[in-house]
Amino acid sequence: MRPQSKASLAPSEFLTELCNLRNKTIVLASRSPRRKRLLESVGLHFRVVPAQVSEAQPAAVEASTYARNLARRKAHWVADRTQADLIIGADTIVVVGENVLEKPDNGEQARAMLRTLSGRWHQVITGLCLLTPEKEIVDSVTTRVRFANLTDQEIEAYLRSGEPLDKAGAYGIQGLAALFIQEIQGCYYNVVGFPLPRFYQHLKTLWHPIRTSRKH
Numbered sequence: 001m002r003p004q005s006k007a008s009l010a011p012s013e014f015l016t017e018l019c020n021l022r023n024k025t026i027v028l029a030s031r032s033p034r035r036k037r038l039l040e041s042v043g044l045h046f047r048v049v050p051a052q053v054s055e056a057q058p059a060a061v062e063a064s065t066y067a068r069n070l071a072r073r074k075a076h077w078v079a080d081r082t083q084a085d086l087i088i089g090a091d092t093i094v095v096v097g098e099n100v101l102e103k104p105d106n107g108e109q110a111r112a113m114l115r116t117l118s119g120r121w122h123q124v125i126t127g128l129c130l131l132t133p134e135k136e137i138v139d140s141v142t143t144r145v146r147f148a149n150l151t152d153q154e155i156e157a158y159l160r161s162g163e164p165l166d167k168a169g170a171y172g173i174q175g176l177a178a179l180f181i182q183e184i185q186g187c188y189y190n191v192v193g194f195p196l197p198r199f200y201q202h203l204k205t206l207w208h209p210i211r212t213s214r215k216h
Contacts, residue, residue, distance in 0.1 A: 011043055012043045012045075013043060014042070014043045015042050015043045015044050015200075015203075016043065016045065018204060019200075019203050019204045019206070019207065020207040021044075021045070021207070024085040024086060024207070025083070025084045025085045025086075026044065026045065026046035026047075026084060026085065026086045026087075026088070027046060027047055027048070027049050027078055027082055027084040027086070027087045027088070028046050028047070028048050028049070028088050029049060029050065029051040029074040029075050029077065029078040029087055029088060029089045029090075030048070030050060030051070030074065030088075030089070030090055030091075031048065031050035032090075032092075032193055032194075034172070034174070034192050034193040034194070035090060035193050035194045036048060038189060038192060038193065038194045038196060039088075039194065039196075042196060042200075046088070049078050049081075049082055051073070051074035051075070051077040051078050051089065052077065053070070053073045053074055053077050055070060055091070055102060057100055057102075063093060063095045063100055063123070063125055064125050064127070064140045064142065066093070066100070066127075067091050067092070067093050067125045067126060067127030067140050068127040068128075068129070068138050068139065068140045069127070070089075070091040070127055071089040071090050071091045071126075071127035071128050071129040071138065071140075072089060072127070072129045072131075072136075072138050073089070074089035074090070074091065074129070075087045075088065075089030075129040075130075075131040075136075076089075076131065079131055085132060085133075086130060086131070086132050086206065087129075087130075087131045087132075088128075088129070088130060088131075088199075089127075089128070089129035089131065090126055090127065090128050090129070090193070090194055091126065091127045092124065092125070092126040092127075092168050092190075092193050092194075093124075093125050093126075093168055093169075094113075094117075094122055094123070094124055094125075094168045094169030095122060095123040095124075095125060096116050096117060096120060096122040096123075099116065101113050101116070101117075101122075101168060101169040101170070102168055103165070103166060103167060103168055103170075104164060104165060104170045106165075107159055107165070109170070110159055110164040110165060110170040111155060111156075111159060113164075113169055113170035113171075114150060114155045114158065114159075114164065114170055114171065115150070115155065117147045117150075117169065117170075117171070118147055118148075118149055118150040118155075119147060119148065119149040119150070120146070120147060121144055121145070121146045122144070122145055122146075122147070122169070123142050123143070123144055123145075124142070124143045124144075124145055124168075124169070124190060124191045125140055125141070125142050126140060126141050126190050126193065126194065126195050127139075127140045128140060128141065128194075128195065128198065128199060128202075130199075130202050130203065130206065132206060135206065137202045137205075137206075139198060139202065141186070141187055141190045141195035141198050142186065142190075143184060143185065143186030143187050143188070143190045143191050144184065144185040144186060145173070145181060145183070145184050145185075145191060146181070146182045146183040146184070147180055147181065147182065148180050148181070148182050150180060154180070158171075158176060158177065158180075161176055163175050163176050163177065164177075168193075172192075173188070173191045173192060174192050
């Protein structure tokens with residue numbers, strides 16, 4: 001007899017089944033539309049409660065530590081105000097040399113950031129926090145990105161598009177700035193704003209312990 005095939009699995013239930021998330025309440029502590037879309041794209045069911053914390057970088061704090069600490073603070077800010085089985089905090093920064101580029105406040109800042117990125121390698125670092133009532137996981141992921149040399153015309157046209165103003169480093173790799181990217185080393189999704197593969201590796205340990213194969 002042929003084994004009975006299991007019912008098909010809808011994409012919206014894929015992550016729920018893999019990570020035992022059924023009936024779990026999940027909150028994203030971020031207002032980033034890019035993080036929201038990325039998590040929705042892999043079938044995560046959650047609601048958004050944006051954390052309201054200062055993003056000022058303390059002096060003499062390493063960039064990856066800053067990103068991790070900020071992600072953790074966002075998750076705990078929401079945890080103090082909302083009950084959930086899992087709260088996800090995240091923050092993405094762009095680092096060029098010793099300079100940390102957050103979201104520009106205006107067009108002048110965006111222009112200066114794009115000129116700084118032009119023709120250079122930089123790092124995109126996302127801090128990540130998974131917070132449950134019993135457990136806390138804090139991590140960060142770094143991706144290296146190389147920009148092409150940008151002309152003044154390219155920078156001004158990109159500024160007029162409006163795309164740079166709500167993004168760390170004043171660009172979005174998933175948008176028009178894809179034309180300016182010559183090379184990346186590491187996780188693409190991290191540059192968009194959320195490292196999905198690393199998140200999944202942590203998520204599946206929370207309620208779905210890794211099984212080891214038995215030796216016969």
